[in-house]
Amino acid sequence: THVVTENCIKCKFTDCVDVCPVDCFREGPNFLVIDPDECIDCAVCIPECPANAIFAEEDVPQDQVHFIELNAELTPVFGSINRSKKPLEDADDWNGVENKLQYLER
Numbered sequence: 254t255h256v257v258t259e260n261c262i263k264c265k266f267t268d269c270v271d272v273c274p275v276d277c278f279r280e281g282p283n284f285l286v287i288d289p290d291e292c293i294d295c296a297v298c299i300p301e302c303p304a305n306a307i308f309a310e311e312d313v314p315q316d317q318v319h320f321i322e323l324n325a326e327l328t329p330v331f332g333s334i335n336r337s338k339k340p341l342e343d344a345d346d347w348n349g350v351e352n353k354l355q356y357l358e359r
């Protein structure tokens with residue numbers, strides 16, 4: 254599967270959603286996740302993310318591996334999204350900020 258990691262939090266650019274052929278993204282208030290049971294590992298979403306937040310599971314950086322479990326955990330909690338929308342306000346300011354997990358809304 255592919256995995257959405259920390260830098261999506263408080264950005265949520267949603268460009269990733271438009272290219273997904275299987276609509277596997279799920280949307281929370283300030284973060285998206287990928288449904289690991291739906292993702293077909295096509296990888297087209299990776300270059301679409303302005304925050305570089307998406308990785309193949311085997312490429313997730315060491316300090317982000319907890320996001321693999323978090324994507325699976327939040328998949329049934331979050332709702333479907335299959336079309337991009339406006340990024341969150343201040344998305345550009347939050348792009349690249351470290352330790353954003355504390356701001357994750359469920």
Ligand code: F3S
Pocket residue numbers: 257260261262264265266267268269270284285301302303304305306307
């Ligand atoms: Fe998040 Fe990047 Fe998609 S910021 S919503 S993973 S385009």
